[in-house]
Amino acid sequence: MVTRTVDLRSDTVTKPTEAMRTAMANAEVDDDILGNDPTAYRLEVEMARIMGKEAAIFVPSGTMGNLVSVLVHCEVRGSEVILGDKSHIHLYENGGISIIGGVHSRTVKNNPDGTMDIALIEAAIRDPEEDLYHPTTRLICLENSHATVGGRCISVEYTDKVGELARKHGLKLHIDGARIFNAGTALGVPIDRLVQAADSVSVCLSKGVGAPVGSVIVGSKSFIAKAKRLRKTIGGGMRQVGVLCAAALVALQENVPKLEGDHRKAKLLADGLAHIKGIEVDMDSVATNIIYFNVSEGSNMTAGKLCQLLEKHGILVRPMYSSSIRAVLHHQISESDVQYTLSCIQQAFQPQFADNGK
Incomplete structure (x- = not known):
């Protein structure tokens, strides 16, 4: 649950x-x-x-x-x-x-x-x-x-x-x-x-x-x-x-002053994604609160499948193409949420996680 x-x-x-x-x-x-x-x-x-x-x-x-x-x-x-x-x-x-x-x-x-x-x-x-x-x-x-x-x-x-x-x-x-x-x-x-x-x-x-x-x-x-x-x-x-x-x-x-924090959390998420084997992200493209990242070829994973696995763990992202996913940060996403997301994505590339997500 x-x-x-x-x-x-x-x-x-x-x-x-x-x-x-x-x-x-x-x-x-x-x-x-x-x-x-x-x-x-x-x-x-x-x-x-x-x-x-x-x-x-x-x-x-x-x-x-x-x-x-x-x-x-x-x-x-x-x-x-x-x-x-x-x-x-x-x-x-x-x-x-x-x-x-x-x-x-x-x-x-x-x-x-x-x-x-x-x-x-x-x-x-x-x-x-x-x-x-x-x-x-x-x-x-x-x-x-x-x-x-x-x-x-x-x-x-x-x-x-x-x-x-x-x-x-x-x-x-x-x-x-x-x-x-x-x-x-x-x-x-x-x-x-x-x-x-x-x-x-x-x-x-x-x-x-x-x-x-x-x-x-x-x-x-x-x-x-x-x-x-x-x-x-x-x-x-x-x-x-x-x-x-x-x-x-x-x-x-209230929220305009928080935008800088949204950008910081986006970079934190992007940096974590860049260190996950099977994920590709262009760090230079992360300028504000939007991140596009790709599932590497040959990883036995697609963007759609990854999104489905993550949804079973309460993480909602949007597949944009067959290999691309978009994530957008906002003021109601915490640093703890970012770390939880990174943990789940890391596990998604481990066979036992994928089996449990079925």
Whole structure:
């Protein structure tokens, strides 16, 4: 019988703390669609301040945040957005920008560090005066930190260069900042400076920050005014949303300072994995709270089988490919949980453990 659970599937699995639950129960609320919810207003003002932007708006999810942002910047159907081939918007948001907004994606190869070559981005920009056959480029999207390449961070210098390129060609820059607080913490850069070049940023509050629900989009006042209308159009407007925003305010205060510890625990786990025969992990790729590790060829183990064995011992991770597994650390994972996980993975490569797990 499993008596312990270590949930490393994602940092979205965190549970509200008692302080969050208290804040939710006592939240001052009103109708946010009418623009009167005071707690939502407090959260939006605070997030705009942190990000160094004029205004902000709360949305139910990061997917909606990115969708709304792209559609605001690409108001004309048939517009084109340049984004990485491994970006979350391109891979994991159900093609929403195309299905709902009629926006065409033009992908550029993501490098192992999550960047795209500046020259390749510029080469992908269409010239509307000379090109009658292709969509019109209106937007460039970055992701920071970049989940699919292991939570690596995009530097402020690189972001500034992409911002300069966007302005040179009259384009906008959006950052999918689902884990921007992780990136800022890892890089040691203030968040407002990290996103200074961006015209908009979508920030998830239910990942490493640990709130139960929600994301915030930040940008100019005119951008947010358009975003608010689009949010309503696609069903993202909510009434007494202050109940959720109250938890997010607590999360900003309580959990952002804990992100450095999450990163430290991720490196502790990755270092332990690197010393287990049958496991391969690139230590240089572990920049924040996300770890990708591989089952070595010839080990008589697959990623799926290892995940099944670990689940029988209360450890939850996600197989990504036939040989790859992802683990994500968060503030509700302890160092003891990390050591327990390493012990179980070590034993998983011993025949008697595998037999007992059947």
